[in-house]
Amino acid sequence: MEKLTVVEGIAVPLERAQVDTDQIIPAEFLKRVTKTGFDDALFYAWRQDPDFVLNDPAFANPTVLIAGADFGTGSSREHAVWALRDYGFKAVISPRFGDIFRGNSGKQGLLAAQIAEDAVEKMWALIREQPGISASVDLVSKTVMLGTLTVPFQIDDYTRWRLLEGLDDIALTLRDESSITEFEKTRQSWRPLTLPAQ
Amino acid sequence: MTVGRTLAEKVWDDHIVVKGTDGAPDLLYIDLHLIHEVTSPQAFDGLRMAGRPVRRPDLTIATEDHNTPTLNITKQIADPVSRIQIETLRRNCEEFGVRLHPLGDIEQGIVHVVGPQLGLTMPGITVVCGDSHTSTHGAFGAIAFGIGTSEVEHVLATQTLPLKPFKTMAVTVDGALRDGVTAKDIILAVIAKIGTGGGQGYVIEYRGSAIRALSMEGRMTICNMSIEAGARAGMVAPDQTTYDYLKGKPHAPKGEDWDAALAYWQTLPTDDDAVFDAEVLLDASELEPFVTWGTNPGQGVLLSDAIPEPESFDDPNEQASARRALEYMDLAPGTRMKDIRVDAVFMGSCTNSRIEDLRAFASVIKGKKKADGVRVMVVPGSARVRLEAEAEGIDKIVEEFGAEWRFAGCSMCLGMNPDQLAPGERCASTSNRNFEGRQGKGGRTHLVSPLVAAATAVRGTLSGPWDLEEAR
Ligand code: SF4
Numbered sequence: 035m036e037k038l039t040v041v042e043g044i045a046v047p048l049e050r051a052q053v054d055t056d057q058i059i060p061a062e063f064l065k066r067v068t069k070t071g072f073d074d075a076l077f078y079a080w081r082q083d084p085d086f087v088l089n090d091p092a093f094a095n096p097t098v099l100i101a102g103a104d105f106g107t108g109s110s111r112e113h114a115v116w117a118l119r120d121y122g123f124k125a126v127i128s129p130r131f132g133d134i135f136r137g138n139s140g141k142q143g144l145l146a147a148q149i150a151e152d153a154v155e156k157m158w159a160l161i162r163e164q165p166g167i168s169a170s171v172d173l174v175s176k177t178v179m180l181g182t183l184t185v186p187f188q189i190d191d192y193t194r195w196r197l198l199e200g201l202d203d204i205a206l207t208l209r210d211e212s213s214i215t216e217f218e219k220t221r222q223s224w225r226p227l228t229l230p231a232q
Numbered sequence: 233m234t235v236g237r238t239l240a241e242k243v244w245d246d247h248i249v250v251k252g253t254d255g256a257p258d259l260l261y262i263d264l265h266l267i268h269e270v271t272s273p274q275a276f277d278g279l280r281m282a283g284r285p286v287r288r289p290d291l292t293i294a295t296e297d298h299n300t301p302t303l304n305i306t307k308q309i310a311d312p313v314s315r316i317q318i319e320t321l322r323r324n325c326e327e328f329g330v331r332l333h334p335l336g337d338i339e340q341g342i343v344h345v346v347g348p349q350l351g352l353t354m355p356g357i358t359v360v361c362g363d364s365h366t367s368t369h370g371a372f373g374a375i376a377f378g379i380g381t382s383e384v385e386h387v388l389a390t391q392t393l394p395l396k397p398f399k400t401m402a403v404t405v406d407g408a409l410r411d412g413v414t415a416k417d418i419i420l421a422v423i424a425k426i427g428t429g430g431g432q433g434y435v436i437e438y439r440g441s442a443i444r445a446l447s448m449e450g451r452m453t454i455c456n457m458s459i460e461a462g463a464r465a466g467m468v469a470p471d472q473t474t475y476d477y478l479k480g481k482p483h484a485p486k487g488e489d490w491d492a493a494l495a496y497w498q499t500l501p502t503d504d505d506a507v508f509d510a511e512v513l514l515d516a517s518e519l520e521p522f523v524t525w526g527t528n529p530g531q532g533v534l535l536s537d538a539i540p541e542p543e544s545f546d547d548p549n550e551q552a553s554a555r556r557a558l559e560y561m562d563l564a565p566g567t568r569m570k571d572i573r574v575d576a577v578f579m580g581s582c583t584n585s586r587i588e589d590l591r592a593f594a595s596v597i598k599g600k601k602k603a604d605g606v607r608v609m610v611v612p613g614s615a616r617v618r619l620e621a622e623a624e625g626i627d628k629i630v631e632e633f634g635a636e637w638r639f640a641g642c643s644m645c646l647g648m649n650p651d652q653l654a655p656g657e658r659c660a661s662t663s664n665r666n667f668e669g670r671q672g673k674g675g676r677t678h679l680v681s682p683l684v685a686a687a688t689a690v691r692g693t694l695s696g697p698w699d700l701e702e703a704r
Pocket residue numbers: 297298342343344363365581582583641642645646663664
């Protein structure tokens with residue numbers, strides 16, 4: 035994973051709350067067995083509407099998505115993160131995220147920044163005045179800058195550290211492999227086994 | 233002074249491999265990893281690229297459910313993309329030594345029906361799966377939660393996950409349910425009460441006399457939908473109902489193992505002096521059948537009620553969501569729920585496709601004919617459930633009613649296979665998500681219990697079993 039410090043680029047206002055992962059990427063696209071190439075699937079149903087924000091030329095090639103509360107609820111599909119990433123998004127801002135979505139984002143280097151609800155509304159208003167302006171999301175200082183606004187965001191310290199260092203989770207865990215092996219020695223024999231016991 | 237612990241805390245503590253310090257997460261051991269075709273291909277790919285094996289194939293099990301057809305299951309899958317996904321799973325399981333129950337196998341079915349029926353799901357364990365409804369397994373007193381594909385890869389490689397402890401919430405449901413009111417109505421009422429974000433960051437423990445009185449199937453229905461309240465997991469403390477259900481299942485502990493397990497399980501229920509981070513109360517005796525009118529599972533009312541005015545919500549966000557939802561659903565505020573006509577009824581999904589659900593559905597439709605113009609589909613949760621139902625004659629009751637009796641799988645719960653709604657079609661569904669387009673592009677979903685699904689199939693409008701009695 036690449037190290038991530040600052041994300042900068044065009045900010046898109048997604049002026050909707052409760053955007054579930056079925057809306058971010060419908061189930062029909064989950065049949066693919068690859069991990070890339072999901073940009074066409076992002077917000078597929080909504081993009082059929084010419085008035086949908088991503089169809090506005092002012093927001094071509096965006097980097098930061100600014101959404102309403104409860105973004106990424108519902109299904110665990112990591113495809114939602116891949117689709118956002120493949121479309122070019124590097125950060126998503128919302129007052130509240132679905133737990134699994136937030137976890138998935140952290141694994142894929144998509145910065146999920148939580149900011150206060152009124153700040154989101156101010157940002158939307160500002161973008162309405164200046165469509166296509168850039169936002170800068172700074173993981174070091176934990177702030178979002180958009181035009182005249184500078185707003186702090188929240189992200190848990192561990193995810194922040196991993197993103198800043200660009201660390202891969204599995205490699206990190208395997209540093210503790212001997213502890214895992216020790217733990218397994220104490221695992222009781224009544225616990226489930228999926229293969230017939232040897 | 234020692235402070236009591238909750239069920240969730242006890243199970244968590246017993247799985248800590250490395251305790252996190254300075255804000256780092258705990259490294260948690262995973263007892264059981266369930267796999268299906270949709271969220272695993274990219275995880276296996278990751279292993280292959282890194283040259284890593286599956287650490288514990290003996291704690292991993294796979295089945296095919298999301299893409300599988302529910303008709304003509306012996307024929308090749310028609311949709312080439314679905315077929316590739318299934319074939320990829322088969323190849324991966326073979327290569328990495330993971331046990332697979334493929335289409336046609338007696339243990340094939342929806343992954344959350346298969347785990348419990350095999351007796352793999354048991355109290356005091358940790359269960360994960362790349363599927364948000366993994367919360368279902370919490371009904372046994374396990375910590376069970378959905379994970380993303382990167383985490384699937386992580387568990388395959390290490391049998392652990394780095395995780396911060398969840399907060400704990402008690403949802404206490406006391407009182408006796410009236411006839412015709414079910415576990416599904418309890419959980420829909422809970423979600424409407426706390427909202428789709430109300431459980432975020434929590435593991436919910438369902439407690440109280442109404443929960444204790446439920447069967448394992450009912451408890452699974454409730455835990456299944458915890459995720460729809462935003463919670464990571466739902467749990468019910470194990471008791472005699474749990475042990476009776478589990479005993480004798482193929483993978484359940486036997487002999488001395490059973491005794492040792494039982495002794496441990498009995499220590500799991502939440503201590504009297506334990507403190508939850510949040511508490512919610514609900515009176516079961518006041519409940520009636522509950523149905524949704526909108527496009528998230530929190531947008532629901534009593535079946536006897538009408539669609540609320542969007543302005544009646546305090547939160548402007550919720551008002552906006554309600555307006556959008558009503559537009560999508562093509563419904564007007566003030567419409568009585570019982571006046572809503574449906575085109576289809578779907579009886580199935582990991583929420584309500586177990587034998588008890590099928591029995592409840594059959595008890596209402598027995599000897600009746602479905603309403604004209606309504607398509608009714610009954611999809612058992614697993615091949616085993618299907619056989620069990622056939623042994624009881626439920627397939628005959630379903631067919632005589634004019635409904636379709638299908639093979640097991642996720643089916644119209646999310647329409648990845650050919651079972652889909654057409655644009656604009658309206659469906660009473662026993663599944664768990666009424667999101668826009670969930671059951672097919674442009675389809676409209678009302679979440680209901682099996683009893684309401686059955687009565688609706690009889691009358692063609694959203695109805696409860698009570699409506700059939702009144703009509704007699
Ligand atoms: S039945 Fe529906 S909710 Fe359950 S696992 Fe299948 S698709 Fe997911």
